[in-house]
Amino acid sequence: xxxxxxxxxxxxxxxxxxxxxxxxxxxxxxxxxxxxxxxxxxxxxxxxxxxxxxxxxxxxxxxxxxxxxxxxxxxxxxxxxxxxxxxxxxxxxxxxxxxxxxxxxxxxxxxxxxxxxxxxxxxxxxxxxxxxxxxxxxxxxxxxxxxxxxxxxxxxxxxxxxxxxxxxxxxxxxxxxxxxxxxxxxxxxxxxxxxxxxxxxxxxxxxxxxxxxxxxxxxxxxxxxxxxxxxxxxxxxxxxxxxxxxxxxxxxxxxxxxxxxxxxxxxxxxxxxxxxxxxxxxxxxxxxxxxxxxxxxxxxxxxxxxxxxxxxxxxxxxxxxxxxxxxxxxxxxxxxxxxxxxxxxxxxxxxxxxxxxxxxxxxxxxxxxxxxxxxxxxxxxxxxxxxxxxxxxxxxxxxxxx
Amino acid sequence: xxxxxxxxxxxxxxxxxxxxxxxxxxxxxxxxxxxxxxxxxxxxxxxxxxxxxxxxxxxxxxxxxxxxxxxxxxxxxxxxxxxxxxxxxxxxxxxxxxxxxxxxxxxxxxxxxxxxxxxxxxxxxxxxxxxxxxxxxxxxxxxxxxxxxxxxxxxxxxxxxxxxxxxxxxxxxxxxxxxxxxxxxxxxxxxxxxxxxxxxxxxxxxxxxxxxxxxxxxxxxxxxxxxxxxxxxxxxxxxxxxxxxxxxxxxxxxxxxxxxxxxxxxxxxxxxxxxxxxxxxxxxxxxxxxxxxxxxxxxxxxxxxxx
Numbered sequence: 235x236x237x238x239x240x241x242x243x244x245x246x247x248x249x250x251x252x253x254x255x256x257x258x259x260x261x262x263x264x265x266x267x268x269x270x271x272x273x274x275x276x277x278x279x280x281x282x283x284x285x286x287x288x289x290x291x292x293x294x295x296x297x298x299x300x301x302x303x304x305x306x307x308x309x310x311x312x313x314x315x316x317x318x319x320x321x322x323x324x325x326x327x328x329x330x331x332x333x334x335x336x337x338x339x340x341x342x343x344x345x346x347x348x349x350x351x352x353x354x355x356x357x358x359x360x361x362x363x364x365x366x367x368x369x370x371x372x373x374x375x376x377x378x379x380x381x382x383x384x385x386x387x388x389x390x391x392x393x394x395x396x397x398x399x400x401x402x403x404x405x406x407x408x409x410x411x412x413x414x415x416x417x418x419x420x421x422x423x424x425x426x427x428x429x430x431x432x433x434x435x436x437x438x439x440x441x442x443x444x445x446x447x448x449x450x451x452x453x454x455x456x457x458x459x460x461x462x463x464x465x466x467x468x469x470x471x472x473x474x475x476x477x478x479x480x481x482x483x484x485x486x487x488x489x490x491x492x493x494x495x496x497x498x499x500x501x502x503x504x505x506x507x508x509x510x511x512x513x514x515x516x517x518x519x520x521x522x523x524x525x526x527x528x529x530x531x532x533x534x535x536x537x538x539x540x541x542x543x544x545x546x547x548x549x550x551x552x553x554x555x556x557x558x559x560x561x562x563x564x565x566x567x568x569x570x571x572x573x574x575x576x577x578x579x580x581x582x583x584x585x586x587x588x589x590x591x592x593x594x595x596x597x598x599x600x601x602x603x604x605x606x607x608x609x610x611x612x613x614x615x616x617x618x619x620x621x622x623x624x625x626x627x628x629x630x631x632x633x634x635x636x
Numbered sequence: 637x638x639x640x641x642x643x644x645x646x647x648x649x650x651x652x653x654x655x656x657x658x659x660x661x662x663x664x665x666x667x668x669x670x671x672x673x674x675x676x677x678x679x680x681x682x683x684x685x686x687x688x689x690x691x692x693x694x695x696x697x698x699x700x701x702x703x704x705x706x707x708x709x710x711x712x713x714x715x716x717x718x719x720x721x722x723x724x725x726x727x728x729x730x731x732x733x734x735x736x737x738x739x740x741x742x743x744x745x746x747x748x749x750x751x752x753x754x755x756x757x758x759x760x761x762x763x764x765x766x767x768x769x770x771x772x773x774x775x776x777x778x779x780x781x782x783x784x785x786x787x788x789x790x791x792x793x794x795x796x797x798x799x800x801x802x803x804x805x806x807x808x809x810x811x812x813x814x815x816x817x818x819x820x821x822x823x824x825x826x827x828x829x830x831x832x833x834x835x836x837x838x839x840x841x842x843x844x845x846x847x848x849x850x851x852x853x854x855x856x857x858x859x860x861x862x863x864x865x866x867x868x869x870x871x872x873x874x875x876x877x878x879x880x881x882x883x884x885x886x887x888x889x890x891x892x893x894x895x896x897x898x899x900x901x902x903x904x905x906x907x908x909x910x911x912x913x914x915x916x917x918x919x920x921x922x923x924x925x926x927x928x929x930x931x932x933x934x935x936x937x938x939x940x941x942x943x
Contacts, residue, residue, distance in 0.1 A: 303740070303743060303744075303747075306747055307746070307747045355727055355731075357674075357731065402920060402924070406920075406923060406924055410923070410924065411931075412873065412923045412924075413873065415674050415727065415869075416674075416866065416869050416870050416873055416919075416923065417920060417923060419674075419863070419866040419869075420866070420870065420916045420917075420919050420920050421920075422863075423862070423863045423866075423913060423916040424913045424916050424917060424920075427909050427910060427912045427913035427916075428909075428910070428913065430909035430912075431907050431909035431910045434907070434908075434909050436907060437907075437909075550735060550738075553731060553735070554735070557728065588746075590742065590743040590745075590746050590747070590752070592738075592739045592740075592742035592743035592858070593739065593743050594739070595735055595736075595738055595739025595742070595743075596735075596736055596739035596740050596743060597739075598735050598739070599732050599733075599734070599735030599736030599737075599738075599739055599740075600732070600736060602728060602731055602732035602735055603714075603718060603729065603732035603733075603736065605728060606718050606719070606724035606725050606728040606729040606732055607718050607722045607724040607729070608724075609723070609724065609725075610722035610723055610724060611722075
């Protein structure tokens, strides 16, 4: 026997207005999809202050757990901290470099977040990013077009490449019920090997002068620099516009509502007439398209060409970026900036204090771990407060001076 | 193709499938008990690293193997604490294991050896061919390709199947995965069973990683498992959470690997980078052509709390 909630029309929460049903589901204690689980967390921290506190505590706990390994590498803590802040924020160039790192993290974070909103877990953002970067690099190198048209073509091509990489997992999830985590991961490895092949010595798009890369994209067609003397490029504006666009999509359009409804309660979504396969496919394609955009922006803004190792695992760190921000597009600006600081600070930390840059990945993982156990911590916290309140009540009734 | 080529291809298929089979067994135990485990890759990396590190520090590869198992138990235990004891989201929790596993193993290499990326050689587990069996008719030459470790690995397949399907313990474990509420009502300690299953899955995945690092090779390299933990997951799904079919799928992946490797040695005009993707493409095709819908244990992925 399966203990399954009734999801027939006219029963349970399905009879209520959809937004009401969503709110009720968010409070229920049977989370199924990751989206629903996070809705639960968000629901308990309703105020801005509460959310900010969770953000800071999650991050603080993760950093604290990473500390022993920093000490293990024999580094002086003061030197390390100084190197970190110098690398991340110490000068105009450091700030610009942090912002440059933030661009792909922010866009890829949005890609992960929108899939979570729909109750799906697109863990293949890394692969979509690689596909998007490859398509953008190939279009930029091979197509003859006026500069701005070429830029637009590259960006659109990148989005299409990323969405294409998400298409097979989307179809398999929608029509065969295959878990998207397994399929999107497979796409990651396929993307890496396709990218390696495309710019290998025998590959179709390899540059005549530079191994493992495509030809350069004409300078005029790349994203222009927006801060003199630094590498900060127009991609920052694109990323911030994407944040607003995704926020708008999620909270101000019918499609966004359906995506969130599907994530919060698939049964209610089905009962209120949402086509589950269609929204599943739409969600994963948008998510993949965003991943592709992140790759295209990186190729057009930073390197001016595609090369096989152009992504430093942005697609994986993006999971931590999205979860730390509790999937809020606006809060993601802060969490992406923070991880960008880690990235640019880590370069300096490695040079000065000899700490491996891989520690950034460890911090990402720890953040994700603490997000996973957030509900338990919040539950314990609520119980503790309840007990304190009870004790106070007892004290008052028994006449004890509290 | 001569007989020799066919035989050695077959042998290399079996060898290459072991690092997929072991994590597959772990994932299967874990998911049949009701806990989603996409963290096999991270646990494998932990095991691969633990094996090399302990073998290097003690100078004894067998202690390395034991070290790998403890690393795996640690990684599995961590996931169990997050997803079973604290009832956190299982998918997010195991993603954390993957990220921490990949990051920490790569970050510890420079701390221990002072160099980035690949470690120097460490003592590896000796793999002498089995005595006597080489003289057997027909299967003799094939068996001679294998050592005790390989036989143990294949024996584990049978052992896991037997425990899962033929013992009380296995029945209890499966009950927790199918309906935690019913299992609880029948007096099974769901939390304890799941905790043990998740920890064991870490040990098995870590053994798979250690097989790569101190049995096949003698070093650790960042991200050396190359997605085998995820292939194991795909094999488990395609095998519909049953030991036998999932084992056969793992052999299929091993064959794809063996063919890709062989093609690399024998021909120059094939795109090697594309051949590397063969097992992953195969996994996708398998999942796409799957008969019926993917149906795991009914209660998989749902945290259990006693009412």
